[in-house]
Amino acid sequence: MSRHFFDCDLRCAVRVRLGYDRPLNEFFLQVERIGADLGQGHSPFLYASIDDPFNTGDDLDYYREKIEKLGLVVPQSLFQAVEEDAARSVGNRCAQHFADGRIVEGVPN
Numbered sequence: 045m046s047r048h049f050f051d052c053d054l055r056c057a058v059r060v061r062l063g064y065d066r067p068l069n070e071f072f073l074q075v076e077r078i079g080a081d082l083g084q085g086h087s088p089f090l091y092a093s094i095d096d097p098f099n100t101g102d103d104l105d106y107y108r109e110k111i112e113k114l115g116l117v118v119p120q121s122l123f124q125a126v127e128e129d130a131a132r133s134v135g136n137r138c139a140q141h142f143a144d145g146r147i148v149e150g151v152p153n
Contacts, residue, residue: 070101
């Protein structure tokens with residue numbers, strides 16, 4: 045599974061994690077609060093594709109819309125890298141993306 049992530053703020057610190065799952069041949073998206081005191085019974089996820097009944101896993105534009113609806117702006121490199129992973133059937137890739145265009149490979153998330 046490839047995992048690409050971008051950290052940003054939306055009333056709290058948020059991690060956007062977008063990737064490609066090679067065995068399932070589908071994309072996934074998680075938008076997670078990080079470092080926030082969530083209290084009992086609250087999920088850290090603002091969005092998780094696995095919990096979305098309308099998600100098909102085959103359309104990155106669907107996830108682009110989800111990110112936009114949350115009011116987040118992520119680098120285009122996030123989507124480009126995941127598209128490349130799917131085209132090349134990449135499995136074990138992990139990278140952090142930054143607003144200034146930098147990409148750091150091999151960073152666990």
